[in-house]
């Protein structure tokens with residue numbers, strides 16, 4: 569799987585089947601965590617890994633009151649000993665560095681888990697002292713993050729992020745080349761099976777999309793003004809920052825589709841379902 573696909577696949581999931589995960593996959597996920605960048609390569613982390621129902625359920629309610637973790641297959645508790653970095657850089661920087669280490673390790677593990685088809689969710693809200701005691705960590709090891717991993721029982725659409733321009737300030741030269749204008753008329757898709765297709769930051773005014781299965785597709789920052797959509801399924805798809813003014817939708821199944829800042833003003837819907 570391409571990285572650009574993998575990081576879109578990862579999302580925080582809080583519904584799990586309770587199924588276990590083979591030990592060799594658990595090891596690979598943990599090894600991915602240990603490959604993460606970390607300050608001075610001092611590797612001040614230690615991962616305590618709780619595998620199976622009994623060990624995981626023991627976290628609730630004292631260590632962590634998040635019931636959903638019960639059905640995950642294993643939970644990694646990432647601890648960090650900040651002392652060596654605090655001695656070298658001062659406590660403010662040292663503590664920041666180890667938190668960053670833990671975040672990088674957790675992200676590597678969640679991506680590796682996603683590649684195997686598993687899901688995960690960072691957990692920062694737990695009682696550190698009780699956690700330390702529960703896993704038997706040393707007094708100098710601070711539990712920084714927990715990463716429950718399991719077999720997902722549900723999927724959720726990618727969660728919205730702030731627009732690029734709001735979240736990013738670029739200093740210095742950054743000249744983007746405008747995409748080449750197509751001369752062969754408005755965009756058209758007919759009779760296609762395109763589950764999980766991604767339409768990101770594209771202008772498709774007056775597009776025709778007919779007889780296409782776009783289940784789980786993602787439409788973000790998109791201009792679909794005055795388009796025509798007929799005989800399609802958008803089940804579980806996502807529309808964010810989508811301009812769909814004056815569009816026509818006929819015989820469309822929108823069940824489970826997710827709309828964030830989608831403008832459907834003056835759009836016409838005929839024989840559509842899943843829009844309530």
Ligand SMILES: Cc1cc2nc3c(=O)[nH]c(=O)nc-3n(C[C@H](O)[C@H](O)[C@H](O)COP(=O)(O)O)c2cc1C
Nearest residue numbers: 578579580581582634689690691692693694726727
């Ligand atoms: C440092 C950190 C702590 C988090 N703690 C929790 C938590 O305690 N419980 C939880 O359910 N989700 C937790 N999350 C997950 C976030 O809620 C989630 O990443 C965010 O809503 C974005 O959703 P996404 O990961 O699906 O894109 C945490 C995430 C981070 C990065």
